[in-house]
Amino acid sequence: MTAATTANGSHTIEDATLTKTPLAAPVQETELFEELYQMQCFRTGEFFLKSGQMTPIYIDLRRIMSSPRILRMAAQAMCDKIVAKNLKFDYVVGVPYAALPLATLVSDILNVPMLMKRKEAKAYGTKQLIEGVYSPGGTVLLVEDVVTSGESIRETAEAIRKENLLVHDAIAVLDRQQGATANLAKDELNFLSFLTMEGVLDGMIRKNEMTEERKHEIIAHLAKPF
């Protein structure tokens, strides 16, 4: 391993001994839905989101860290999309906190270095908001678990751009389809997801846990501004 020092004293780590982990067979949407369903990641009822909005369906992907196999499958699904879209980046950053385990695996599968963005800078130590080894001008790919408004991605991109890093793309396991794509485009962020809310609701219909009528009610509810 070699560490190259740049003009401002930051480093890049180059490890010629690392090779990319071969990608497994592409993950299918229905396959990942089934695993998330079995892990009880989809809950109907009344829940409140970060935005304060009530939602009749809550999607909790934090649960999957308790299954290394499913966590890896979700990361692999994003990697399939990253490779298919030919996204170019030098670092992977998870949107804290829920996406950190996913970002770690994306970094591992694609053999691209990871950085970590803190929610708040510490008042001691180096006081850095972005942890890890990087060079200004590098490009970051943001990784999320579930996206609602896209605000958490936007905040993370803003902090990263302040460090003179570039961000063009963000990818999530699941898009709740509540305006994130359009919101993020305003900040010149291209947003992709592997699963969608509509896909989840269709999966729940297949499980006889939802009717078509209820699906349309939920989609109409989620389309309301918040």
Ligand SMILES: O=P(O)(O)OC[C@H]1O[C@H](OP(=O)(O)OP(=O)(O)O)[C@H](O)[C@@H]1O
């Ligand atoms: O698109 P948004 O409207 O920003 O909502 C999505 C964000 O909300 C959740 O995180 P949360 O804020 O609950 O924090 P956590 O990841 O620390 O659990 C989720 O993990 C996303 O980061």
